[in-house]
Amino acid sequence: MKITGILQHQAWQERVLPPVEQVRPGLWSIPVPLPDNPLRYVLVYGLEVPDGIALVDAGWDTPEAWDALRAGLGIAGYEVGDVKAVLVTHLHPDHYGLAGRVREASGAWVALHPADAGLLRDRYRDFDGLIAAMRRQMALHGVPDEEAGPLAEASRAILPLVRHTDPELLLEDGEQVPIAGWNLRTVWTPGHSPGHVCFFEPDRRLLLSGDHVLPRITPAIGVHPQQRHNPLADFYDSLDKVRGLDAEEVLPGHEYRFAGLADRVGALAEHHTARLDEIALEVIRAGADGATAWDLARRLTWSRPWADIQPFMRRAAMLETLAHLVMLEAQGRVDTVDGARAAGAAADGQPPCRWRATPVPPDPVDTVDTADPADPADPADPA
The missing domain is CATH 1.10.10 (Arc Repressor Mutant, subunit A)
Structure with a gap:
């Protein structure tokens, strides 16, 4: 893997916000801060279109994020009112949270994969049912009573970070995004969320990877009341799906841009x-x-x-x-x-x-146990 976002990487090392950058002609990277969060910022991408600009992701809904997004658009020569679309890679607050406010200010349409779109109301509007489901899940998997409640309630703090809006456009796997001047294709990559998507631009050889492939950390893959049954299996399949894409550069949702998609995919799978x-x-x-x-x-x-x-x-x-x-x-x-x-x-x-x-059945031919009883990796060893 080779770091291509040199200024972004330098800013990451110095623990400061990276600059707004013109990545390619007509393509901007706008960092939006995530205060008091180890991710520090989300990278919003601005794609110039004939009558304005389209965004990939938006940040979460805080005054600091809103001001940073407006300032970044200004450096690129635009105002919030010029935003025509917000393409959301997935439903998590740091990517989806500001989409509603951008839409209110500009009339932009919002796009999301249907698997995530169908979860929005239970996650951000009718929230008590999800909290109750989380509480029961904590009990099912051994969290002590004194910790289960706070753990289940922890998500309530993120509600102010999201301005709920239902997407006008549902992007299916393989579908081309209707943005003039861009050959942007939807790649459904479930794992981090059920409806996570990346956007691949084959003409420019770019992959906007959201949280699916990040240069330094691994995205969280967890069993959740709103997740698919085996999200890690989904994630492995999704890694294979993007591994062979002809992407010269990867534009992730956090940290910094990089080249060497296949190498990074391999490292994530190995982890x-x-x-x-x-x-x-x-x-x-x-x-x-x-x-x-x-x-x-x-x-x-x-x-x-x-x-x-x-x-x-x-x-x-x-x-x-x-x-x-x-x-x-x-x-x-x-x-x-x-x-x-x-x-x-x-x-x-x-x-x-x-x-x-899982108990290992005896070999049907040779039933003599030749395993080393001192080997802790032997599944039959009860130690």
Whole structure:
């Protein structure tokens, strides 16, 4: 992988906002700040069209973000009223949150994949049902009562960051975006969200990758009440889908631009494969009684000690762990104790779902156990 956003990379290292840049003729990169967030900013892209400008993503709805977006458009020679469209890569607040305000100020149309569009109201308007579902999910996967409530309620704080608007245009996989002067094609890449999309411009050999492929970090892939059953399997498939695109440069939603799409896709896949192995090993160590997703998440290696991880990120860590467990179950490497339900919500009186290693059947020809009992990677080892 080669860093092409030199100024962006320098700003990332210095922990400051990068400058507004003209990436190519007619294409602008506008950083919009995310205060008090480790991602620091989202990169909004402005695509010049004959009668104005179209945006890919928008930032979240705060005064700082709004001012930065307006200022960035001004550097490019436009005003908010010149925005004709907002193409949203996915429904998360830092990408979708300002779309409604831009639409109100400009009359721009908003586009989103239908899989994410169908989740907007439950996520940002009729929110109590989602909070209740999260609370039941926390109980199902072993989060202690004293932490389950705060973890489930953590999303409530993001509601002020979103100005809800329903999209006028639903972009299906492979569909060309109706923007004059651009051959922009929709690439559906579920995983980070059910309806995440990238936008590929084959004539300019550019991939606007949203959160699907980032240069330094891996996007969060978690089992969530609004997610598909096996989001990590979806993510692997989505990585394969973009791996072979003839993209000279990748324009991500965060951090900095880069070249070498196939190399970065390979590194992301390797990261999750290593994570699957780490979690499988922890399940083996848990023995026949198994362990909950919460137990396992607390034992894994994260970027900081568990005690330093804030509630919202603890929930994300548990949901990511659960996504890997669901993938391991699909691979036949783990299962749930007593056939407990691994998805959905806890029923009254139901004990937490616990995971154990799948017993390895004896070889039908040679039934002599030659495995080293000291090898912790042996699925039959109860240690």
